[in-house]
Amino acid sequence: xxxxxxxxxxxxxxxxxxxxxxxxxxxxxxxxxxxxxxxxxxxxxxxxxxxxxxxxxxxxxxxxxxxxxxxxxxxxxxxxxxxxxxxxxxxxxxxxxxxxxxxxxxxxxxxxxxxxxxxxxxxxxxxxxxxxxxxxxxxxxxxxxxxxxxxxxxxxxxxxxxxxxxxxxxxxxxxxxxxxxxxxxxxxxxxxxxxxxxxxxxxxxxxxxxxxxxxxxxxxxxxxxxxxxxxxxxxxxxxxxxxxxxxxxxxxxxxxxxxxxxxxxxxxxxxxxxxxxxxxxxxxxxxxxxxxxxxxxxxxxxxxxxxxxxxxxxxxxxxxxxxxxxxxxxxxxxxx
Amino acid sequence: xxxxxxxxxxxxxxxxxxxxxxxxxxxxxxxxxxxxxxxxxxxxxxxxxxxxxxxxxxxxxxxxxxxxxxxxxxxxxxxxxxxxxxxxxxxxxxxxxxxxxxxxxxxxxxxxxxxxxxxxxxxxxxxxxxxxxxxxxxxxxxxxxxxxxxxxxxxxxxxxxxxxxxxxxxxxxxxxxxxxxxxxxxxxxxxxxxxxxxxxxxxxxxxxxxxxxxxxxxxxxxxxxxxxxxxxxxxxxxxxxxxxxxxxxxxxxxxxxxxxxxxxxxxxxxxxxxxxxxxxxxxxxxxxxxxxxxxxxxxxxxxxxxxxxxxxxxxxxxxxxxxxxxxxxxxxxxxx
DNA sequence: TAGGGGGGTTAAAACGTTTTTATCCCCCTA
DNA sequence: TAGGGGGATAAAAACGTTTTAACCCCCCTA
Numbered sequence: 001x002x003x004x005x006x007x008x009x010x011x012x013x014x015x016x017x018x019x020x021x022x023x024x025x026x027x028x029x030x031x032x033x034x035x036x037x038x039x040x041x042x043x044x045x046x047x048x049x050x051x052x053x054x055x056x057x058x059x060x061x062x063x064x065x066x067x068x069x070x071x072x073x074x075x076x077x078x079x080x081x082x083x084x085x086x087x088x089x090x091x092x093x094x095x096x097x098x099x100x101x102x103x104x105x106x107x108x109x110x111x112x113x114x115x116x117x118x119x120x121x122x123x124x125x126x127x128x129x130x131x132x133x134x135x136x137x138x139x140x141x142x143x144x145x146x147x148x149x150x151x152x153x154x155x156x157x158x159x160x161x162x163x164x165x166x167x168x169x170x171x172x173x174x175x176x177x178x179x180x181x182x183x184x185x186x187x188x189x190x191x192x193x194x195x196x197x198x199x200x201x202x203x204x205x206x207x208x209x210x211x212x213x214x215x216x217x218x219x220x221x222x223x224x225x226x227x228x229x230x231x232x233x234x235x236x237x238x239x240x241x242x243x244x245x246x247x248x249x250x251x252x253x254x255x256x257x258x259x260x261x262x263x264x265x266x267x268x269x270x271x272x273x274x275x276x277x278x279x280x281x282x283x284x285x286x287x288x289x290x291x292x293x294x295x296x297x298x299x300x301x302x303x304x305x306x307x308x309x310x311x312x313x314x315x316x317x318x319x320x321x322x323x324x325x326x327x328x329x330x331x332x333x334x335x336x
Numbered sequence: 337x338x339x340x341x342x343x344x345x346x347x348x349x350x351x352x353x354x355x356x357x358x359x360x361x362x363x364x365x366x367x368x369x370x371x372x373x374x375x376x377x378x379x380x381x382x383x384x385x386x387x388x389x390x391x392x393x394x395x396x397x398x399x400x401x402x403x404x405x406x407x408x409x410x411x412x413x414x415x416x417x418x419x420x421x422x423x424x425x426x427x428x429x430x431x432x433x434x435x436x437x438x439x440x441x442x443x444x445x446x447x448x449x450x451x452x453x454x455x456x457x458x459x460x461x462x463x464x465x466x467x468x469x470x471x472x473x474x475x476x477x478x479x480x481x482x483x484x485x486x487x488x489x490x491x492x493x494x495x496x497x498x499x500x501x502x503x504x505x506x507x508x509x510x511x512x513x514x515x516x517x518x519x520x521x522x523x524x525x526x527x528x529x530x531x532x533x534x535x536x537x538x539x540x541x542x543x544x545x546x547x548x549x550x551x552x553x554x555x556x557x558x559x560x561x562x563x564x565x566x567x568x569x570x571x572x573x574x575x576x577x578x579x580x581x582x583x584x585x586x587x588x589x590x591x592x593x594x595x596x597x598x599x600x601x602x603x604x605x606x607x608x609x610x611x612x613x614x615x616x617x618x619x620x621x622x623x624x625x626x627x628x629x630x631x632x633x634x635x636x637x638x639x640x641x642x643x644x645x646x647x648x649x650x651x652x653x654x655x656x657x658x659x660x661x662x663x664x665x666x667x668x669x670x671x672x
Numbered sequence: 673t674a675g676g677g678g679g680g681t682t683a684a685a686a687c688g689t690t691t692t693t694a695t696c697c698c699c700c701t702a
Numbered sequence: 703t704a705g706g707g708g709g710a711t712a713a714a715a716a717c718g719t720t721t722t723a724a725c726c727c728c729c730c731t732a
Contacts, residue, residue: 008451008476010718021682026720036680051472053451058718061393061687076421082413089411089439101437103425115344115389136387140344254620284590284621346688357712362690372710394688397717 009052018046060118068098069307070119074105074126079279080296087300088123095308107133114142121307143310145303149192157306157316161294163193166276166323167200169292170246173325175208178334179243179272182212185220185227185256187248197248216242220252227255235263241271243334250275250282253289268332278326287329294323345388354382396454404434405643406455410441410462415615423636431644443469450478457643479646481639485528493642493652497630499529502612502659503536505628506582509661511544514670515579518548521556521563521592523584533584552578556588563591571599577607579670586611586618589625604668614662623665630659
């Protein structure tokens with residue numbers, strides 16, 4: 001069980017084999033049009049034959065720009081991150097950049113990777129990042145796009161779903177269906193979207209003269225199981241049902257649906273339920289879930305666009321996406 | 337719009353600020369216990385104050401081993417890759433390695449990244465990789481784990497779900513429920529799992545004296561919509577319904593469910609349906625879908641384990657995971 | 673024939689680390 | 703007092719690139 005030493009092919013090997021200097025090889029590979037066509041062709045042939053692949057550490061060490069964009073996530077599982085990552089990837093390629101994805105929930109580790117890899121820019125979707133890390137990135141002038149918080153300056157952009165307006169839309173939609181009493185299932189504590197959705201929802205209801213009692217604000221943590229439990233506890237308490245439930249995201253709404261079904265409550269006949277995000281599963285469960293599409297594929301493309309703008313020297317911006325209500329079977333007009 | 341030059345803090349800056357040489361700084365940072373405690377403390381303080389972060393390109397250029405494992409995927413979206421990636425990440429951390437994820441469907445680009453980043457090992461889940469790339473990796477002695485194909489040698493391991501046995505399990509389960517006539521929804525063409533699942537399913541049925549007619553083998557391509565369309569076309573043809581449908585994966589099974597529902601066929605009363613993989617959605621739809629759990633979280637951990645074994649000089653292995661039937665509401669015993 | 677010019681190639685420096693080897697200085701001992 | 707030893711620090715080489723500046727030849731022109 002010995003760690004084998006595997007000699008990798010370097011530019012030096014190619015040079016020796018082709019009988020030229022390493023600068024000549026470099027020129028041949030990088031298409032600097034200064035070489036004799038025959039020399040160039042010979043070198044390329046040798047490189048191909050030896051399966052030469054440039055050591056990117058060497059290249060990036062020398063280069064002032066690496067051509068790499070880094071995406072920093074806390075985790076990938078779930079219905080959200082995969083789509084987002086794929087769309088970010090496409091946008092990077094279209095923009096002429098490479099993408100590298102780093103998973104981590106340790107803030108200083110994340111910063112070490114951003115700085116250490118000398119990425120040209122970073123896209124961050126990670127609630128673990130704190131003030132101190134933001135400050136370091138700013139002070140070192142790394143172009144950064146945040147997707148789950150708002151922070152805008154010369155080198156920082158934010159691309160966020162307008163969650164407050166989402167909450168307002170939900171309230172408006174449910175009010176127009178004639179509902180009068182409501183329940184809200186909260187998202188994760190301290191989460192930007194969670195806070196804003198609640199704010200928008202509550203303010204819109206207030207404008208319509210409606211307040212929500214504390215007992216009708218339940219914990220959901222953006223999770224299905226957590227929401228299921230909260231609603232089940234509520235049903236056990238015997239309090240009167242609300243006309244409608246707005247959950248901070250779709251997973252949560254699906255948990256609500258299950259809890260109501262298991263509790264013998266008919267949706268949408270007795271209670272209307274709606275979520276937010278429009279993940280695929282909302283279409284597959286029955287009843288299908290009314291929700292707000294947040295276009296998170298688009299968020300990826302916009303994030304990359306912002307990042308490339310900043311890499312090119314332009315200042316950061318705040319980009320906001322509005323949602324759109326997708327009516328499905330879990331909501332129905334209240335018959336009076 | 338000028339590309340700004342951002343001078344990054346290097347070890348040299350720290351050395352100058354602390355009034356020592358760069359070797360001393362390096363020693364301080366890497367905990368080589370040879371420095372005077374005061375010097376060390378002073379240097380660490382300066383490094384912290386300047387937000388110094390080592391340039392990994394420099395470090396990796398020098399090092400013979402980078403401590404990095406690379407995960408190479410064609411895409412992340414969907415219910416599968418996210419979970420897998422997360423579990424690979426955890427296993428890497430536990431094993432003392434960093435993980436970097438690269439998205440790409442261009443085979444030579446993938447090889448360029450594996451070799452170019454000098455990762456200590458690679459995990460590949462990408463059907464785009466071909467013989468030529470496998471050969472290059474082998475010839476350069478890069479420890480590699482394949483998750484969607486079988487290739488085993490000194491530096492290559494494979495960690496795959498035993499799809500053939502999965503197909504057999506499905507057949508056995510449905511036969512025991514008393515079903516006599518079957519439909520199979522195929523996965524993606526040329527895909528390892530698709531081929532094996534079919535083989536296992538068909539062979540087990542054959543042993544029971546049952547053959548499936550060509551008209552009852554439908555295209556599904558592992559996709560929900562594609563499967564929906566195929567089944568809908570089948571219903572339109574007016575041919576007699578089978579007792580049970582086995583779909584090559586869960587997404588496909590869900591598409592079948594929808595098509596049957598929309599075609600007025602009751603599941604499981606008229607037709608039993610089962611899938612494979614046990615993605616979360618199978619629990620959420622109604623009826624919930626009977627399926628075979630493939631433990632793809634475990635696959636990640638096993639892949640990393642194999643990789644680390646090979647990095648330490650041991651030869652590759654074939655690791656096979658057996659599935660387990662998860663009975664749910666979409667299957668029922670045939671009443672005779 | 674001397675000088676200039678230019679096409680083709682190479683030498684050398686630089687990027688930021690780590691690591692091996694050298695240096696320095698002080699104290700101890702003979 | 704000379705020499706040795708050892709603790710602390712520094713110098714220098716090396717990793718694999720890219721790039722700038724230099725070089726070498728040959729041909730052309732004056």
